[in-house]
Amino acid sequence: MKPFIxxxxxxxxxxxxxxxxxxxxxxxxxxxxxxxxxxDGSTDHxxxxxxSFAGADDRIRVIHQENQWxxxxxxxxxxxxEGEYVLIVNSDDIISPAALERIHKAALTDCxxxxxxxxxxxxxDAGQRIVQEDIYHRKNILAEDFSTCDIHRIxxxxxxxxxxxxxxISVFTKLLLQRRLNxxxxxxxxxxxxxxxxxxx
Numbered sequence: 302m303k304p305f306i307x308x309x310x311x312x313x314x315x316x317x318x319x320x321x322x323x324x325x326x327x328x329x330x331x332x333x334x335x336x337x338x339x340x341d342g343s344t345d346h347x348x349x350x351x352x353s354f355a356g357a358d359d360r361i362r363v364i365h366q367e368n369q370w371x372x373x374x375x376x377x378x379x380x381x382x383e384g385e386y387v388l389i390v391n392s393d394d395i396i397s398p399a400a401l402e403r404i405h406k407a408a409l410t411d412c413x414x415x416x417x418x419x420x421x422x423x424x425x426d427a428g429q430r431i432v433q434e435d436i437y438h439r440k441n442i443l444a445e446d447f448s449t450c451d452i453h454r455i456x457x458x459x460x461x462x463x464x465x466x467x468x469x470i471s472v473f474t475k476l477l478l479q480r481r482l483n484x485x486x487x488x489x490x491x492x493x494x495x496x497x498x499x500x501x502x
Contacts, residue, residue: 307384342368
């Protein structure tokens, strides 16, 4: 049976925190997923850590590649994804245990092309302990985030959960790479159904 959700996780030299991100995926209450870890030419122990996860869970695949930067990593993961929907999770992200279950329900309820949800960015110390919580909330992605072309806020623009058949992620990342944010906004607004949840996943 093909997975319903393909999770793409690019990683480069993140041996310290990769296990936290992967563990948060493995611990999901929704089980019909695959995780594609894109090792972007890491030179630390990231490749071995990723391979150990893949060896322990057949839903996890690892692609080792020469360093190509994060945008190509997204697209390379997208190219091999087998799920109906694609979710981007960075290697220093943590998603709550019921995140996939809630996103899956939201997508099916309205047959959505794209599901956007809130996020919380925390400042952590070297031991990954939170020292400052909720330094950023995305409250209205189209009105707020697309109103600026500040490249430092580009992390807030990712389409977290998108129907793979729309081929939108590949287009989206290439447009971001070219910093054509106005074109990205037009592209997203042309989708049939977009759901935005204020809940942090």
